[in-house]
Amino acid sequence: MINPARSILETTVSFFIFITFCSSSMGQDPYFFYQKTNFDQSIPTPEEYLGYSVGTHHTRHDQIVSYFKALDESSEKVSFQEIGRTYEHRPLIVLTITSQENHQKLDEIRRQHLELCDPKQTSPDVSKMPIIIHLGYNVHGNEPSSSEAAMLTAYYLAAAQSDEVKNYLDKAIIFIDPVFNPDGRDRHSNWANMHKGSPLVSDPLDREHNEVWPGGRTNHYWYDLNRDWLPLAHVESKARIEFFHQWLPNVLTDFHEMGTNNTYFFEPTKPFGSENPVVPRDNYDKLNSLLAKYFVKALDNIGSLYFTKEVFDNSYPGYGSTYPDIHGGLGLVFEQASSRGHLQKSSTGELSFRFTIRNHFTSSLATVEGAVAEKDVFLQHQRDFFTSAITESRKNPVKGYVFGDLHDQNRNKAFLDLLLRHRIDCYEVPQTLRLNGKTFEKGSAFIVPTEQAQYRMVRTMFEKVTQFHDSIFYDASAWALVYAYGLPFESLTGKSLDFGKKVIRENLSGIDAEVRKSKYAYLIDWKDYYAPNALNHLLKAEIVVKAAFKPLNIKLNDGSTKDFGYGTLMIPAIQEKVDSETLYKTLLEVARESKVKIFSVETGFSNTGIDLGSGNFRTIKVPKVIMPIGEGVSSYEAGEVWHLLDSKVGMPVTKVDLVDFGWVDLHDYSTLVMVSGSYSLFDDKMVERIKEWVKAGGTxxxxRAATSWAINKKIVDEKLRKKEASEEEPKRLDYVSAGNVRGADQIGGSIYATDLDITHPLGFGYSNRELAIYRNSKVILEPSKNPFSTVIKYTKDPLISGYISKGNLDQLKNSASLIVSSLGRGKVIxxxxxxxxxxxxxxxxKLFLNxxxxxxHIRTP
Incomplete structure (x- = not known):
């Protein structure tokens, strides 16, 4: 934020003086490069290359890429590489800056650094090793100042000829990742540039400062990539984690922006309450504040206000500023007040884009300065981190975790892929195990030992946590992803474990695509995660597919017998629009693409359960899905639906803006999906249209919030659970405690146990009634009056992992998580x-896909 000692007039005049100066000279801009430093004139400045002064225009991602290539071409100290592509095919890039001598032995330096992180290797002399610094920028696309700062930082390190910079490059390998989120950045940059006025308009109400939905914060699928370092749902994160593990940096930065009326934040973060439970204490006591004095000095020097130890946290391992902490490094989050455009009024004056860039540029250089000065501390900490991981694991009574679903190899492999991307060692079980009433069969179960370098990541994936220093969470308070994958698992205790073959990613191939020809019928087990993908492709090919609404056991044409559960798909060979050979080729192609097993039978007579000609096999039609989006609708949830149907099912979803929804003929669609939102644009007439459409047979x-909306609009006769009003006199509390008291009453993201009716069509494909659910809202449903309509119900003691207040937990117990309500011939789910x-x-x-x-096909008794 602007120094309040400077008047608004001084700030504005200085701003335009600098613009004029830079526009005319196209040299080093004194607003940013205020220190007396000689620069290599053969290396182009950002201004010279772009044709405008940094901060007077939002730089598109392709221009940043081109400039970084130009630095590579003009300096022996710089190398450019592409590490991946976004969904919109923009390159993900990293610039490496170090001395020429270091460049010539990068492979050797990388090998030595990885040996430092390997407890099995002899400890090297850290005083002779360079530190690894990863400067990362712009994970939120509409927080754009940091990518501009990245260009300035790259230029400064490449072109400055001072002894200070030479020392940096001799003692550090510096990676600059200028744009974590290229798709989102370009969405915002184009918005800001196309609405920029001349003269600039600082009024916060101006269109330049107010993006249309969904804004540029998120990636192509409207996901927050700063929450994706752990789950790795997206291509950007997978590429970035792959690069991260090639080097295991000692310091990694994560530059952000916040509200315009704030100042500047740097670490340390809030002590104790914001800390991750698996990170060693010395990370916070020794490292987290180690560089603060360098940030203080640098920001004091340019007169910028700042704050520390508040608001932001380092607990959720999916943050870019937390993930490095679980790998022996230091993740650093920076937050800059945002101009949300080129110039905007704030509570202390006019905040310029250039000002925001200068703060992040200043912190970038301070990070390098501090990291190099403290390099031996960082390197020794990382060595100790991985060594202590082995020591701690040996003290832990849990020696490993076994997991695996006998009925769903695709889900097993998806979780294995995630673990291996995080460099967690996994092994096949050498023989069938029975633990705590669960059977883990050889061939479909795996062991993750705790005694390994990634011990703390193993804990992250499997441990449940319910005790916390604090009750306020910036994001999730639970993240054990084994629950997210819905996999049976158990901990293993004992002195030693027997391991089978080590699992490697290259061996995680698809299911055997061999399909035996049949003259009668083919079956697909709906328990397979990718069965919906197979079904969708079959329906698009106009293949007749029926689903079993009751289980069966039948003889296969290889002579064996198999149990098939609720939802099993049956493709009759003699009732198709296509001939048997075309059908077979289609099934073979689907098996290969969808990674599902397709079983062949030569009889319709089952050993037990329904026969293939039973009326309990119902013909499935292609769903035609429509989803309203736009202002007032959660772009995150809408993006999650879009991404799921695109990437996991291959099913199109029609996304229609709320302002255009009045033109939609709902009868052209089978299913209307409404994610969380206020839906204020849906008037009584639209509500009535939706009700009539459902009555006519729509689904x-x-x-979440859309469920509250449907109940409040009386589309269904279901009820939300409300807290009972207390007759006690309200407590008197200190004003300063309000934030903590109100914050503790939120449900910020935790995992709960529920009971699922696996015989209900919405529960098809599940073999276990126990189901872990993620909850991050206070939408709490009363169970339906109809005893057959509450598909999922929270247990009487539901908390598995994470924080929830006692009052909220009491309210959640025995409430409903999923209800089906009939309306005419249609259903509201x-x-x-x-x-x-x-x-x-x-x-x-699968609940959603069901x-x-x-x-x-749901019939409510």
Whole structure:
């Protein structure tokens, strides 16, 4: 934030003087490069290359990429590489800056650094090793100042000829990742540039400062990539984690923006309350504030106000500023007041884009300065971190975790892929194990030992936590992803474990695509995670597919018998629009693409359960899904639906802005999905249209706040659970405690136990009634009056992991998570929770997909 000692007039005049100066000279801009430093004139400044002064225009991602390539071409101290591509095919890039000598032996330096992090290797002399610094920027696309700062930082380190910079490059390998989120950045940059006025308009109400929905914060699928370092749902995160583990940096920065009326934040974060439970104490006592004095000195020097130890936390391991802490490094979050455009009024004056850039540029250089000065501390900490991981693991009574679902190899492999991307060692079970009433069979179960370098990441994936220093969470308070994947698992105790073959990612191939020809019928087990994908592709190919509404056991054409559960797909060979050979080729292609097993039978007579000609096999139609989006609708939840259907099912979803929804003929669609939102643009007439459409046979699916909306609009006769009013006299509390008291009453993201009716069409594909649910809202449903309509119910003691206040927990007990309500010939499917959370809740995705495929077949007794 602007120094209040400077008047608004001084700030504005100085701003335009600098613009004029830079526009005319196209050299080093003194607003940023105020120190007396000689620069290599053969290396282009950002201004020279771009044709405008930094901060006078929002730089597109392709221009940043081109400039970084130009630095590579003009300096022997710089190398450019592409590490991946976004969904919109923008390159993800990293610039490496170090001395020429270091450049010539990068492979050797990387090998030595990884040996430092390997407890099995002899400890090297850290005083002779360079520190690894990763400067990362712009994970939220509409927080754009940091990418501009990244260009200035890259230029400064490449071109400055001072002894100070030479020392940096001799003692550090510096990576600059200028844009974590290229798709979101360009969405915002184009918005800001196309609405920029001349003269600039600082009024916060101006269109430049107010993006249309969904804004540039998120990636292509409207996901927050700063929550994706752990779940790795997206291509950007997968590429970034792959690069991260190639180097395991000692310091990694994560630059952000916050509200315009704030100042500047740097670490340390809030002590104790914001800390991750698996990170060693010395990370916070020794490292977290180690660089603060360098930030203080640098920001004091330019007169910028700042604050520390408040608001922001480092607990959730999916943050870019927390993930490095679980790998022996230091993640650093910076937050800058945002101009949300080029110039905006704030409570202390006019805040310019250039000012925001200068703060992040200043902190970038201070990070390098401090990291190099303290390099031996960082390197030794990282060595000690991984060594202590082995020591701590040996003291832990839990020696490993075994997991695996006998009925769903695709979900097993998806979780294995996640673990391996995080460099967690996994092994096949050498023989069938029976633990705590659960059977883990050889061939479909795996062991993750705790005694390994990634011990703390193993704990992150499997441990449940219910005790906390604080009750205020910036984001989730639970993240054990084994629950997200819905996999049976148990901890292993004992002195030693027997391991089978080590699992490597290259061996996580798809299911055997061999399909035996049949003259009668083919079957697909709906328990397979990718069975909905197979069903969708078959329906698009106009193949007749029926689903079993009761289980059966039948003889296969290889002579064996198999149990098939609720939802099993049956493709009759003699009732198709296509000939048997075309059908077979289609099934073979689907098996390969969808990674599902397709079984062949030569009889319709089952050993037990329903026969294939039973009326309990019902023909499934192609769902035609429509989803309202726009202002007032959660872009996160809408993006999660879109991403799920795109990436996991291959099903199109029609996304229509609320302002255009009045033109929609709902009868062209089978299913209306409404995610959380206020839906204030839906007047009484639109509500009535939706009700009439449902009565005519449509299926309405609502998530979280949309469920509250449907109940409040009396579309269904269901009830929200309300807290009972207390007759006691209200407590008197100190004003300063209000934030903590109110914050503790929120449900910020935790995991709960529920009971699922696996015989209900919405529960098809599940073999266990116990189901872990992720909850991050206070939408609490009363169970339905109809005894057959409450599909999922919270248990009487539901908390598995995470924080929840006692009052909220008491209210949640025995409430409903999923209800089906009849309306005429149609159905309203009410989710109190979000089954698609952050693209990683594989364990609950099928509930939502069942609603799409089977919703019209639900018969409420």
């Amino acid at each position: 309405l699916v609502t998530l 009410l989710f109190a929770d979000n089954p698609n959370f952050r693209g990683t809740w594989y364990g609950t995705n 609603a799409l495929f089977f919703g019209e």
